[in-house]
Amino acid sequence: MASHGLGLSPCSSDGRIALYRSCNLTQVPQVPSTTENLLLSFNYIKTVTATSFPFLKQVLLLELGDQCTSFTIDKEAFRNLPNLRILDLGRSQIDFLHPDAFQGLPHLYELRLYGCGLSDAVLRDGYFRNLESLTRLDLSKNQIHSLYLHPSFGELNSLKSLDFSLNQIPTVCERELRPLQGKTLSFFNLAYNGLYRDFVNWGECMNPFRNMSLETLDVSSNGWTIGITGNFSKAISGSQVSSLVLSYHIMGSGFGFQNIKDPDRNTFAGLARSSVIRLDISHGSIFSLNSQVFEGLKELKLLNLAHNKINKIAAEAFYGLDSLQVLNLSYNLLGELYNSDFYGLPEVAYLDLQKNHIGIIQDQTFRRLRKLSTLDLRDNALKTINFLPSISTIYLGGNKLVAWPNIPFTANFIQLSENRLEKLDNLYVLLLVRGLKTLLLNQNRFSSCHQQLTPSENLNLEQLFLGENMLQLAWETGFCWDVFKGLPHLQVLFLNNNYLNFLPPGVFSHLTALRGLSLNTNRLTVLSSGDLPASLEVLDISRNQLLSPNPDLFASLSFLDITHNKFICECELSAFISWLNQTNVTLLGSPEDLSCTYPSSLSGASLYVLSTEDCNEEEFFKSLKFSLFLFLTATLTVFLTATLTVTKFRGFCFICFKTVQRLVLKDQAKGRAPDTYQYDAYLCFSSRDFEWVQNALLKHLDAQYSGHNRFNLCFEERDFVPGENHIANIQDAVWQSRKIVCIMSRHFLRDGWCLEAFTYAQSRCVSDLSGALIVVVVGALSQYQLMKHPSIRGFVQKQQYLRWPEDPQDVDWFLNKLSQQILRREKGRKEDTAVPLQTVATLP
Structure with missing residues (x-):
């Protein structure tokens, strides 16, 4: 209800505003003499007479519209409101309106009579006499069929705005509007009337706006063809119309039809002497912009052609528009742009081409637009772009761009949201753009980095939006951690919705001017002391997985949003809870959204109601x-x-x-128990890794390589039977070996036979209920790369694996650990599961 917006109780007054909407009133209530706004709509008042209102000298606004019953307005009905400025009677069915109903209102500024069921008589019989201050008159949505104006309209020297839209006016001729001649009107609305749809004798009708000056003339939604538009343009020739609205027309053949013609060079020729500055011919079916169609509009500065069906721009279509500054071609059917399309537009600064189907642009298309400063190509079908003009603002969001070319140009603002950019290398290229201050890259697909470029210094960039990407996948490879290195003047950075579970060390250390940082909706569990720049003032870390944040990190902030995190409400959180209750930092979001997740007994409890007294052990220690x-x-x-x-x-x-162990236990050495297996272990590896495996493992473990080695190993190059089926060889090796050791490298993951052997090894583990499979990961393979293979994913999710050490001095220890795993016997086949392996972490 409107009463809530005004801050008043319904059917009451605070001395200045009397709010009586929807109060079932049948007459005007008694209100204080200090009332300025009297609101009486949605009631049942049937009659308004000269005595209906008490004398209210200070009332400026009277709202009497939307009555729930028809009513009559008698002579001088509002004379007790001598200073009334705005009178609203809209959407009330007026059965009787006295010709002198509005007398006695010398200060009336705006009169709203829309939707009141009024006829032509309200214009013809002088209802608006003596309203010397009347500026705006709204007579839309009535039943007016003719605009014969009473001579008293000539005396309304303050009149600026007339609205006759949504009536039933078939024609408007010079003799009807004669009382308005010599006036300057800011707005004249004749939309939605079916105007000039029938035959008009223009020789008799002549120019309806002769000797008038109109800032905006709205004749939209009248169903005009190019014939009606051309005749009207000729008729008003010479009348000054700054802004002409012809939207919602039926000009143009549309797509696939030829029965209605597109505008030609004669359609708007009559406007050449009318000094039209803004022309709106949007929302139609124009398919082709013909040559020199706007030739005579030398003073035109804004042309709106949006929401048509434009698919073709003829040569010199914009010829003659020497003053045009804004061209709107959005929401059309353009598929290609050619070098000749925008010829003849030396002053265009804003070109709107969004929501077309543009997939190809010739390289000289925008070169002639010397004054172009803003180019909007959003929501098109561009997959590549090989050139761009050096302008201030470029919108390219919602296209299909997969890469950004390294081309020299300048721009202050670039919008590239909702594209298909995947490599962070594209960001390095974009940061080379000279003069760039704002860059929007949210809702792309940034997830990888090859870092073929080093970061270059950009001294202008102030705002960078990288939200709703997948930076986690790019950063977990260890690359592109220096992407923000050359941005000393960056002030705002958005990294929300990037699946981040860590921040690369020092990733923000070079952002010495950063004031606002958004990290919301990620997976961060902890923030370290060096993660945030010292200059930061606003931080959004909401919707992460912070467990026990360190309050010292937030001491220098002015605003913080840390809501919707997964706080563990134990003593480790006591410092943060104490900080919450005494900090001067402005906390954004609702206090109810700062609540416990664990333990379950406190789940949902607000952090503000928790006590930390039991966590104070200072006296005890x-x-x-x-x-x-x-x-x-x-x-x-x-x-x-x-x-x-x-x-x-x-x-x-x-x-x-090991030396001491051999000396001490040399007399206690026991022989190995008899074994039912032919081999101690089957070494499964890619043939491309043979040389490395031989030097790293076979020479130190296999008994045939050295008498000091203790294991009888099986591997393909030596022990597989030549000529026998390869699958049979693999099966024999798997089932005749106590353990299967898979040397998992990049080559292994690409070798189909290796992956087949891994599958057989897993089958044996399931059959025997044993832990016979040992996986050794070699090289810089990440967990993510291993899990890309369905056959390996289940193993690495449930089992631990060994990783070859990077430090050479750890090799002997690793070989000893591997030997222990090969020698380990199961307690009983098909009776117990394998003992999980201990993970050997890669040493730094």
């Missing part, structure tokens, strides 16, 4: 501080010394350990 300090210092010193020694010389330490 005070007496032990010094003793613990001494003890921990000594222990830590010994531990660090030992750790550093073992870490630095761990390879040598391991050799010493």
Whole structure:
């Protein structure tokens, strides 16, 4: 209800506003003499007379429209409102309106009589006499059939706006509007009347707007063809019309039809002497822009051709538009743009081509537009673009671009949202654009990086929008962490909805001017002390998975949104809870959205109602501080010394350990128990990795390579029977070996036989209920790359695997660990599951 918007109770007054809408009133209520706005719509008032209103000198607005019953307005009905400025009677069925109903209103500025069922008599019989201040008169949606104006209209010297739309006026001729001659009107509306649809004798009708000056003339939605439009243009020739609205017409053949013609050079020729500055011929069926169709409109600055069916632009279609500054061709059927399309537009600054089907643009198309500053090509079908003009603003969102060319040009604003850019290398190229201040790249597909370019310094970029991409996939490869390195003046950065579960170390360290950062709707579980730049003022970290955020990170902020996170409400969160209750930082979002996720007993509880008293153990530890300090210092010193020694010389330490073990246990060595398997292990690897496997594994483990080695290993190059079916060889190797060791490299993942052997090994594990399969990952293979293979995905999700160490001094330890896994026997076949492997992390 409107009463809520005004802040008043219904059917009441606060002294200035009397709000009596929908109060079932049958007469005007008593209101304070100080009332300025009297609102009486949606009631049942049937009659308004000279005594209906008390004397209300200060009333400026009277709203009496939308009555629920028809009513009559008597002579001088509003004389007790001498200072009334706005009178609204709209959408009320007026059965009787006295010719002197509006007398006594010398200050009336606006009169609303739309939808009141009024006839021609309201214009013809002088109802608006003596309204010397009347500026706006709205008579739309009535039953007016003729515009014969009473001579008193000539005395309305303040009149600026007349609205006769949605009536039934078939013609308007010079003699009817004669009282308005010599006036300047800001708005004259004749839309939706069926105007001039029937035969008109223009020789008799002549120019309806003779000696008038109109800022805006709206004759839209009258169903005009090019014939009617041409005749009307000739008739009003010489009358000054700054803005002519001809929208919702029926000019043009449309797509696939020829029965209605497109405008030609004669259609608008009559407007040559009318000084038209803005022309709107949108919402029609124009298919082809014919040559020199706008030739006579030398002063035109804005041309709106949107929402037609334009598919073809003839040569010199815009010839003569020497002053045009804005051209709107949006929502049409253009598929290609040619070099000749925009010839003759030396002053165009804004070109709107959005919502077409443009897929191809010739390289010289925009070169003639010397003054072009804004180009809008959103929502088209561009897959590639090989050139761009050096202009201020470029809109290219909603296309099909998959790459950005490295072409030299300048721009202040580039919008590339909703395209198909995948490689972050494109961002490095875009940051080379000279003068660029704002770059929008949200809703693309950024997910990979080859980083063929190094970051270059961009001293102008202030705003960068990278939301709704997949930066997590690009950054987890370890590349493109320096993408923001050359942006010292960047102030706003959006990285929302990028599936981020970590921030690369120092990724924001070069953004010394950054003030606003959005990281909302990601998967971040922790923020480290160096993640946020010191200049940051506004941070949106909502809708992540932060468990126990460190409040020290937010101390320098002015605004923070940290709602909708998964807080663990245990003592680790006490510092953050205390900070929430005393911080000067403005917290955005609702307090109810700061709630616990764990433990279940506190799920949904607001952080603001939690107490941290039980987490204060300061008094308990005070007496032990010094003793613990001494003890921990000594222990830590010994531990660090030992750790550093073992870490630095761990390879040598391991050799010493094995030597001592052999000397101590040499008399306790036991022979190996008889085995039902032909081989200790089947080494499955790609033939392209043979040389590496031979040097790294076979020479140190296989007994046939050295008498010091203890294992009888099986591998394809030596032990597979030549000529026998390859699948049979693989099956024999899998079932005749105690363990199967898969050396998983990039070549392994591309080798079909290797993947087949891996599948057989998994089948054996399921059949025996054993852990016979050992996976060794070699090289820089990520978890994501392994899981791309359906046959491997289940294993890496449920089982642990070994990873070949990067540091050479860890190789002996690794080989010993692998040997233990090969020698480990199952407790009972088909009785117990395999013991899970310990993961060997790659050393830094």
